[in-house]
Each structure stands twice: as C-alpha cells, then as structure tokens.
Amino acid sequence: MSTTTTPVVAFDDAITRYDPVMGLEVHVELNTATKMFCGCPTAFGAEPNTQVCPVCLGLPGALPVVNAKAVESAIRIGLALNCEIAEWCRFARKNYFYPDMPKNFQTSQYDEPIAFDGWIDVQVPAEDGGEPEVFRIEIERAHMEEDTGKSLHVGGATGRIHGADHSLLDYNRAGIPLIEIVTRTIHVPAEKAPAVARAYVTQLRELMLALDVSDARMDQGSLRADVNLSLTPKGSDVLGTRSETKNVNSFRSVERAVRYEVGRHAGILDAGGSVVQETRHFHEADGSTSAGREKSDAEDYRYFPEPDLAPVAPSREWVEQLRGTLPEPPAERRQRLQAEWGFSDLDMRDTVGAGALELVVETVEAGATPAAAKKWWLGELARRANEQGTDLAALPVTPQQVAGVQALIDDGRVNDKLARQVLDGVLAGEGTPEEVVAARGLEVVSDDGALGAAVDRAIEANPDVAQKIRDGKVQAAGALIGSVMKEMRGQADAARVRELVLEKLS
Amino acid sequence: MSDLIRLTASEIADRLATGDVTSVEVTQAHLDRIEAVDDQVHAFLHVGRDSALATAADVDARRAAGEQLPTLAGVPVAVKDLINTTDQPTTAGSRILEGWRPPYDATVVARLRAAGLPILGKTNLDEFAMGSSNEHSAYGPTRNPWDTDRIPGGSSGGSAAAVAAHEAPLALGTDTGGSIRQPGAMTGIVGVKPTYGGVSRYGVVAMASSLDQVGPMGRSVLDAALLHEVVAGHDPMDSTSIDAPVPAVVEAARRGDVQGLRVGVVRELGGEGFQPGVRAAFDRAVELLAQAGAEVVEVSCPSFEHGIAAYYLVMPSEVSSNLARFDAMRYGLRVAPEGLTDPSAEQVMAASRDAGFGDEVKRRIVLGTYALSSGYYDAYYGSAQKVRTLVARDFAAAFEQVDVLVSPTAPTTAWRLGEKSDDPLAMYLEDVCTIPANLAGVPGLNLPVGLADDTGLPVGVQFLAPAQADDRLYNAAAALERLVDAPQLSADALEGAR
C-alpha cells in the first residue's frame, strides 16, 4: 500500500496531462452442462464439493478429457469476434501454486490460442443524445482455460483474506470452462476511455448472450473483467507502468475503475513517483482500488504443452459450419429489433445505453409488448438499480417475471400501483408474480357483489355528489370512485367501479 | 512350499479351468509365500489378503455355477503401488501419500477386477517411480531375490522381485524410462512396456505424462501377453489412449516364429561400457535367433546416444508439474513448519513438500523447474523435445530395414545396494538402452536369457518394435524364450535362508 499517501487526481484534470492506455481481459464462464475436462455438472450455487470428481479435484492419477461443447463455444466466440481460428493449437500448463487450484497448474493455452486477431465495434452513447460514436476494439486472442475453486476466509473481521485464521475450499467451480478474451492496447481519446471500456464489456456480454454460450452474469462471476491501465504523458510515446484491476463485476464499475486508476496513476506521476506493477482490487462502495499482489519479474509460470491432452485441430468444415450458427451481428440486430418494436432512435439508444437490450428482448419473448418491457426496465427497474448502485442485469428479477407482472396488469388483475408492490415482492425473493399476488393478497377486486356494496356505501355517504351525477354531471363520479378505492385500499377495479356508479345513479 | 507357486499364470489358468485347483487355493499359496519370504525381499508395501481371497472365492463360485470366465480369472496378481486401488492404500512409495486411500480405481485395476484377478497387494517402488534400484522407496528398498544384498532394479522393483520370488505369478508395473524392462532384466523375468497409449494411464499416479506406460510382468512371454490383453485397450478417460484394436499379443506369444524375421542389433546400445558378462549373454542370444532363421543385421540409431540427456530434461520437467498437486491441502501429508506458531498455507505447503518428498524426487523437481523456467525453456525443454523427434526418426528409419530391434536391456547385472547411491548421474546412465522407446512411444520387452558368466546374475535382452506392433515383441521373444535356457530362481533359495 505504498501509494496510499499520494492524492488521487480528478479524472478530468488527469486527462489534461496524460493519455490512458488500456487493455481489457474478460473471462467468460461457459454455460456447458459439464466442466472443461471432466463430466462434473456446473450449476451455480450448489452445496460445497458436490460437483467434484478425481479430475477436477486434482487427485493423483486423474487425467483430463476436453469437453467438445466448450471447444465449439470457443470457436463460435472467436468467430463472433471476427477472429482467425487456429488450424492447430494446444493446451498448456500454467504452473503456479495456489490452494484454490487443485493441480497447482492451470490448464490453459499459451502461445497457441484457439482464436486470435479479431475485432469488435463498440458504440458509445453520445452525451448530448446525438449519434453514438463507434470505436473498433482489436482482439488479440481468445483462449480456453479452466476456472479455480472458491475459498472462504474464516476468522477475519471482514471475511476477506487478510486477518483470516484459515480458509475453507470448495471445488465446485474448479474446472468450469472459461474463455479468456484479451484486447490489444486500446487507444481512444482520453475523455472517452471510461465509457469505451464500459461499452466494450456491455457489448461483449450482449454477444455472449446472443451466442447463448454463457449466462454472462457479472454479479455471479460468470463474466469477469480485468482492467489493465497505464498512463502516457501527453505528447510522449513512453509507456507507463500498468496496473491490473481484477474482477470488476459490473458495467458501471468498469467505468469507475478506469476513472479511478487514471486519477491514481496521475497522482503518483504528478508527485514524481513511479507506479508499481501490481494487481488491484476494486471496491464497489467508494469506487476506489487497493493494492493486491505485486507482479515481479520472478513470476515464472513455466508454461509447457499439456502432455495429457491431444492438440485441438478444428477442421475448416467444422469452423464454417459453426460460422453458420452465429447470430446476426449486433448492429444489424439492433436495427432489426428497432424496426420490429417500433422504437424511435432515442428509445433504442436509451435501451442499449442502459444495458437493457437483452432484457427487453427476453421480456418481449416472454409475452410483454416492447413498449411495456421498455417502460419497466428503463423506468421502475432502472430507478431501483440506480438506488442500489448495481446493473439492471444484476437485479434479482428475471425478464419472465417482469413479463408476468405486465400480464397481471393487462388481465386487469392488478393496477399500476399494485404492480409495483408485486415487483417489490419479487425483488424481495418472495417468489413469482403469481405467488406474490397470492401471498400479499394484492389482486384487485372486480367482484360485483363486493364492489356494489362499497359503491352503495359511497353513495349513502355522499348524497350531494350522488345527486349531481343523477343530474347528469358524470364527471363528478370521480369523487365516488376515489372514495371506493380508498375504502378498498386501492385494490378495486377502478373501471368497474365507475360502471357501477353510473349504473346505480342513471 | 506349495507347488502352486511354481506354476506360470497360464498353467494356473489351465488348472483353474479344468477344476484341478481353486482360485482360493492358488491365492492362499501365494499369500503364504509372501508371508514366508517377503521379510527378506520386501517386495510388498501392502498385502490385500482379505480382498484377494474374497475375489478368489467369488471367481470359484462363479466358475462352479458354470459361468464362462475370462482366461485369467482367479489367477492372482500384484500391483505396483503407483496404481490406484480403492480397497488398498496407494502410496507411490512416498511419505507424502502415506496411508492414502484413493476414492477411485485406476482403469487397469478396474479391468483386473472385471477379469476376476485377485489382487495380492501393492508392490514397492522407487518414490514416484523415480529410480533404477528401488533404493529410493520411502519405505525401505526391495531386495533382489537372486542375491538379497543386491538391488532388484527399478522403479518397478517390487513387482519384478515379487514375480521372480514366486510371491506372485503376475504383476503390473509402470515404465517411464525402463522401469519395467530393467528390473525385469535384473531379476530374470519378462516385462513389457506397451506402445504409449496402448494401456490407460487413468488412475496411475503420474510421473512423466508423455513417457509413462503401464505394462505386464510375468515369468513367461505368454503370461505377460495374457495380462497385457486384460489391461490394454482404449479408455475414454485417457486422452492419450489409442482408439484402435489391441495388437494380437497372445496369439503372437503362442506363435513364437522368427523364420525370416528381420532383426536389427542396435550398434549404439552395446559395446564399450557394457559388462562383459552382459555382452556375452546378449551375443549368444542373437546367435540363437540367427540359428532359428532370423535375418540378423546391425543397424545404427545415432540419436539414441542423446536419449539420456533428452530424457533427463523432459522427465523432470513433467515431474515438476505433475507433482505440484502434492501440497498438503486436499490429501496427503501435512506438516507444520518448525518454529512458526501461525503458519500460512504457503508455508505449510513448502514444509510438507520438504518433509514428504525424498532426495531424488526433490532433485528432479528442482531440475525440472529449472528446465522449464523462462529463458531456459528453449535451450532445455524445447531442445529435448526436438531430440525426441530425432530418436523417433531413427526408429522409423530402422524399422524400414528390420521388423524388430534388439539390445541388452541394461548395461550391467544387478549391483549391490548403496553402490551407486552417491552418484545420481551414474545411476541415470543405467537407463541408456531402455529410454529411447519411451521417448518415441514405441513398445519394448525384456526377456531373461540366462545368467552372466562373470556375476552369475540374470541378463535380459530387449526387443523393440514400431508403435502398435507390440505383437512383434511377443512373437520374437517367445521364439527366443524356447531357445535359451534361462534358469528361474530356485524357490528353495529364499526358503532356505530362513
């Protein structure tokens, strides 16, 4: 923590003197049924050590066998990122000791990645609401590897690694297939860097979902971004020392991590110091980063070709067949969706900018109208995500549930106000919209018996108003309706109440 | 001593089939033999008495019920303690795995069980199969039944000694640089390293993944072939396993016909540095092959001379990575570092690996770590892998001219315990003849051909064949086996010593 005393410079100030040089490494956990090298299931959240076998526990004598589906997904990701697909490549062992890695080497790829030399165009929304700006991010490589287990640090005050008495290891995640996607160095106008980083990760996630190769849930770690950043003084071409901010777990945090690191590096450089090459941890609470492991030259992974696995040599026929399964390119898809949905340019930009495109797609697929889907995700739900400082996708509600809430409205079973309460219940983990309606008793009353009695009571209590309506002043009905709604605590079918009032007083 | 232990595996199989004897009787006879002589030989680290007898009784019952059983059903076998067994500990000859019980069987063990072979026990070995003498076992050395002051070879020295001493008619060993063939030569038994990928490695504690291979050991060529057939064949759990039919090894072992067979004597594997008694026994064997109708020619494989150098780079490199998993976190020995009250995981790992591994293992791990480290990789590991290509090219060229190659299996007969312990390099040079086959992945077989004139100890001849032509080894060796007078150890020798 040698740099804590140096003040962090404001981002806008920092970029008057320095240009950021960024690189992004994203790890995507594939949604295969089984792990990369063994037949263990990959379900998230299972009881500890229930999805393990000799292979993923690294028991003596165990040997890996490659999951064909994982290779297929890797190739499709590579193709979707406009990469070359290797005609012949191998796995390699990356040797280092860490207790969450059972073999004490990670089976990965080294100088022979399955996909390389690609690109993706990302759209950054213009701040003035104008045309979004497009930046081409070059992809250096996408390679296959395996995830590690999870450690629980026990005894420390915060549950973090420091101060813990001991650690508890669960290897359910060990061996889950990962695709690591590495960009080339990203050079963009300094002020755009944070937004470009965010847009890249956002669009990468959209792509993974469109390919259906990953759940791509940043909150569950199935899509994890590392931000590598260094600064170059303006007008210079001297490369600075870089930091690697690990496992940033929301789009918003990617943007914030870039802003913070730019300011932190600038502070150190302004003071004449030198940046330490190290990994850093991002803190959601205040958007800061703190020092992790120092990267020294002594680090030596001793890569060598994995002798227990045969090389991977995808035939060109297979590659072309997989190319045929690719979803339409994101830009074309957005145009098509915009036309299908009847969205204005602004509607579409807002939707994409909010990271809600896939959510709206799925909500529409689940039966909601595009307008209703957009209303929920960009309105009520966006507000709640913002309150919680999280991404829309991380909210504990599925597009299917949102469509379910809308269906309740469309069927007249709840009104807008009740619908928001149903959503509260869903977000609180009380179950499906139907279950919440039942448990909380939120359904509107449209039963004529109950409503008729309430209308009668309202007429009796407001004889003057009733007389006005009898005299033809239909607009006065609002007061009686209000009275009924109040008595029924908002759970009355307002349209039916109005009909009953008019019937009784005509 | 029971006559049953003098029988070969095929003879036992015949007598079991006719109902002459039961598997329980045969298994009990071998357990008695182990009881009687193993305190002198120390071939076994664990004897699975009850489970072996249970398997035997089961086979007997099934046979009595008229069930059609595999050829070797009921014939007991010993298994090198590098191969996982759920019902017996698997230690790899190391303190770091003392008492470890694998929760899964190796594929070869599952195949032994499916074929009804009672598993007598787990045999001693150099720690993690690293050694040529069995002196590197953490549990004390196995001794050569021919002379218990001498080494039985290694690393499958326990399996070899058990078979030679009539403690088991059959055994499984593993061969990374000669670990089946060389102890076979030292103890006067048949041992085969199959083609790389011919037998599954799943569940076999890995030493060097690209070199390791499991193989059969027995007192006759046919016995080895019968066991070979039980354990060989494709295994989807091993990505390097060959997905092709197993060569017809049993048929070849029964044929034994070298008429017109082209036999190449490898010029580089003999001559200077080889013990005179070994050279003489080898020359006699080659003469016998020629007399039996083989066309004997000399062939040159110049890259074989560099085999040891390449091997002692590739093997330790893979060792350094394969043995990283022994870290005291999930299984195996965990020791607290001295003088620390609250040690970290990292410190416990380092202390446990220091306490749990023996000197030879540590030497190879450090050597391999060096060979793989950045800046040295190309010069060492990379160059060694290219030498493998050169060795494979020499084999390919040789097999254009001849059907099989022959050489002595080892340059010397068995040496005295402790004789080479102080000089690791001298010990490494013992593997000069056997290593090329591992580097290229081709099969090799040791056949005992008699006793050396100078030391009176067993000498072996090595046969080598192209990949997936394991049957050629069995055919040629079976022919020579009939022609040589290779004395078997008198079982009374060890009994008398008691």
Next chain:
Amino acid sequence: MSSALSREDVAHLANLARISLSEDELDRLGAELPAILDHVAAVQGVVDAAGDVEPMSHPVPVANVFREDVVRPGLTPDEALSGAPASEEQRFLVPKILGEE
C-alpha cells in the same frame, strides 16, 4: 550454455517449486545439479547440428480427442474429503492463505 547454478539459483527454484529446502539440501543440490546439467545440455548441440526439427510433445500423433458434454457421476462430498488433512462445513480446511491470485 553455461550450467553454472548458484546456491541462490537453487533457492529460487526451490521457492518456485514450493519446497522449503534445508541449508544442507541447498548445498548438496547446488553441487549435484551442475554435473547433471552439463550432461543434459548436450541436447542443444545435437539440435543445432540437426537443423530444422519439430519438437515432439506427444508420442502418439492424435488430435481432437473430445468428450461429449454429458454429466457423469463424480465423487460424493465424503469421498472427495476422505483424504483431507482437515475439513469443516463440507469444505477443505487449509491454513490462512497469504498471497492472492
């Protein structure tokens, strides 16, 4: 290439290999390894003399050995933890971890 290997080099390698070698062991390996390295270093000369040679990483020339993406039964938690030096809450218990990856 010179195979001079200092005592510090050996200590560094032992650290990479996570083995806390004693002073005696460092001395002994420092003495033994150079002789072994001198012998094995011969491979470079051999390769230089041979010209263009592909390295052999696998003795069997196969590729594309794949497994279908189908779940296979694994180990029960009890089996998985059966060899563990220590466990707690169905997890492997290990001493505090210092470094972070």
